[in-house]
Amino acid sequence: xxxxxxxxxxxxxxxxxxxxxxxxxxxxxxxxxxxxxxxxxxxxxxxxxxxxxxxxxxxxxxxxxxxxxxxxxxxxxxxxxxxxxxxxxxxxxxxxxxxxxxxxxxxxxxxxxxxxxxxxxxxxxxxxxxxxxxxxxxxxxxxxxxxxxxxxxxxxxxxxxxxxxxxxxxxxxxxxxxxxxxxxxxxxxxxxxxxxxxxxxxxxxxxxxxxxxxxxxxxxxxxxxxxxxxxxxxxxxxxxxxxxxxxxxxxxxxxxxxxxxxxxxxxxx
Amino acid sequence: xxxxxxxxxxxxxxxxxxxxxxxxxxxxxxxxxxxxxxxxxxxxxxxxxxxxxxxxxxxxxxxxxxxxxxxxxxxxxxxxxxxxxxxxxxxxxxxxxxxxxxxxxxxxxxxxxxxxxxxxxxxxxxxxxxxxxxxxxxxxxxxxxxxxxxxxxxxxxxxxxxxxxxxxxxxxxxxxxxxxxxxxxxxxxxxxxxxxxxxxxxxxxxxxxxxxxxxxxxxxxxxxxxxxxxxxxxxxxxxxxxxxxxxxxxxxxxxxxxxxxxxxxxxxxxxxxxxxxx
Numbered sequence: 365x366x367x368x369x370x371x372x373x374x375x376x377x378x379x380x381x382x383x384x385x386x387x388x389x390x391x392x393x394x395x396x397x398x399x400x401x402x403x404x405x406x407x408x409x410x411x412x413x414x415x416x417x418x419x420x421x422x423x424x425x426x427x428x429x430x431x432x433x434x435x436x437x438x439x440x441x442x443x444x445x446x447x448x449x450x451x452x453x454x455x456x457x458x459x460x461x462x463x464x465x466x467x468x469x470x471x472x473x474x475x476x477x478x479x480x481x482x483x484x485x486x487x488x489x490x491x492x493x494x495x496x497x498x499x500x501x502x503x504x505x506x507x508x509x510x511x512x513x514x515x516x517x518x519x520x521x522x523x524x525x526x527x528x529x530x531x532x533x534x535x536x537x538x539x540x541x542x543x544x545x546x547x548x549x550x551x552x553x554x555x556x557x558x559x560x561x562x563x564x565x566x567x568x569x570x571x572x573x574x575x576x577x578x579x580x581x582x583x584x585x586x587x588x589x590x591x592x593x594x595x596x597x598x599x600x601x602x603x604x605x606x607x608x609x610x611x612x613x614x615x616x617x618x619x620x621x622x623x624x625x626x627x628x629x630x631x632x633x
Numbered sequence: 634x635x636x637x638x639x640x641x642x643x644x645x646x647x648x649x650x651x652x653x654x655x656x657x658x659x660x661x662x663x664x665x666x667x668x669x670x671x672x673x674x675x676x677x678x679x680x681x682x683x684x685x686x687x688x689x690x691x692x693x694x695x696x697x698x699x700x701x702x703x704x705x706x707x708x709x710x711x712x713x714x715x716x717x718x719x720x721x722x723x724x725x726x727x728x729x730x731x732x733x734x735x736x737x738x739x740x741x742x743x744x745x746x747x748x749x750x751x752x753x754x755x756x757x758x759x760x761x762x763x764x765x766x767x768x769x770x771x772x773x774x775x776x777x778x779x780x781x782x783x784x785x786x787x788x789x790x791x792x793x794x795x796x797x798x799x800x801x802x803x804x805x806x807x808x809x810x811x812x813x814x815x816x817x818x819x820x821x822x823x824x825x826x827x828x829x830x831x832x833x834x835x836x837x838x839x840x841x842x843x844x845x846x847x848x849x850x851x852x853x854x855x856x857x858x859x860x861x862x863x864x865x866x867x868x869x870x871x872x873x874x875x876x877x878x879x880x881x882x883x884x885x886x887x888x889x890x891x892x893x894x895x896x897x898x899x900x901x902x903x904x905x906x907x908x909x910x911x
Contacts, residue, residue: 414737414738498723501719501721502717502718502719502721503721503722503723503724505678505683505717505721506715506717506721506722506780508683508710509681509683509710509713509715510710510711510734510735510738510783511707511708511710511711511735511738511739512734512735512738513707517738
């Protein structure tokens with residue numbers, strides 16, 4: 365028996381690790397879904413005066429916190445799209461169509477995706493670290509003992525704030541990206557702002573705007589729930605807090621891109 | 634008031650509580666002593682419903698904590714104050730906001746009354762002049778005192794203290810001890826104090842219990858505890874390195890009973906003169 369055990373030992377480590385990873389992932393996924401369901405059920409509590417004040421504070425903190433990065437990233441994304449698309453279209457003499465390329469990309473896909481990544485990296489990881497620190501320093505237990513529900517007190521305001529901030533930032537990022545693309549189109553490709561605007565506005569449909577906003581709303585919910593889940597499941601002190609923050613970003617990225625694909629598939633197949 | 638009966642709890646494969654039985658009467662103050670990691674905080678967590686026993690029952694204020702959930706558990710917890718080891722204050726709030734939190738979340742009191750009650754409890758722990766500071770701007774000892782102020786602001790019937798004097802200077806320790814005694818003498822609050830600090834245990838008085846091997850090894854008044862012949866108690870109160878408490882816990886599980894049959898026990902009635910024979 366011991367001989368078999370020693371022969372199998374090198375293989376047991378990775379197998380155990382995989383088993384632990386699968387069990388952890390299933391636990392976190394289940395916890396996240398439960399948290400979302402409970403948060404939806406607790407929505408009426410968000411209209412209490414103290415919670416509205418908390419949400420307002422978080423809205424301000426999240427939007428201002430992510431604003432500088434969003435401005436830079438979205439302007440340059442629009443510029444890159446215009447430059448790449450414009451050069452290719454110019455080969456076919458179709459550079460006047462650059463407006464639609466930039467606008468559709470920014471509104472339908474790049475705006476929501478980019479904003480979500482920025483918010484996941486800056487705000488989502490922050491939520492996981494903040495709640496994780498509260499967990500390891502017994503602050504979550506203290507809330508429970510004071511009969512204050514961490515769901516209503518911590519999760520709900522963060523969920524609502526991010527579900528609102530994400531679409532707002534997406535609209536902002538879309539407009540900035542289109543502006544960046546328009547500037548590059550004029551100075552590098554030789555397409556006038558009027559032509560760019562007419563082409564962009566002419567091709568955009570209500571569905572593009574709707575799906576863009578829907579994606580960003582879903583992304584906001586995902587970032588908040590993943591951040592809170594990772595925070596509330598934190599164990600093991602400072603290392604655990606670091607792991608929670610890292611996991612929050614990785615899981616949010618994965619869910620954002622997978623859900624983004626399915627939303628596009630549902631509306632544009 | 635508080636009754637734990639045959640409570641068992643295993644955490645990460647290690648038996649922490651192993652048939653713990655403990656009874657604390659109304660208005661009584663019980664000090665629980667024991668080595669680090671022996672299950673003192675776990676005992677407090679069971680009393681307040683933060684942990685559920687694997688087996689056994691926990692009754693607090695005539696309610697079965699194990700069976701309580703949701704609103705019923707929250708109602709019970711509002712009658713209990715809990716001081717955590719490091720205060721467990723919320724970092725984004727100042728001390729006054731932290732202390733006011735239970736009042737603001739649960740009770741519709743006028744702002745002036747909330748302010749008055751916050752002032753009162755903060756002055757009890759001599760932190761009135763620091764009420765505008767955040768937890769990160771004050772020392773660990775002050776955080777602990779602020780945590781105590783928060784635990785008391787709701788005028789609870791039971792207060793649980795997890796290491797109330799560890800890391801405090803002697804003056805602050807005396808202040809906390811005096812406060813615990815005041816709550817006992819003046820308001821008749823039932824209190825459970827978990828500590829390593831022997832001088833604090835003696836100053837608080839009431840009954841003292843030594844937790845070892847997941848159950849109460851000895852219990853009695855400070856005088857009874859000091860005079861008991863149980864080597865485990867003697868080792869702990871005198872801080873000796875060698876002794877039964879220093880052996881591996883696996884060995885302890887095989888030797889859970891104190892050697893002296895007359896050592897004071899939780900379940901035993903007091904002697905006629907009110908003092909248990911060591």
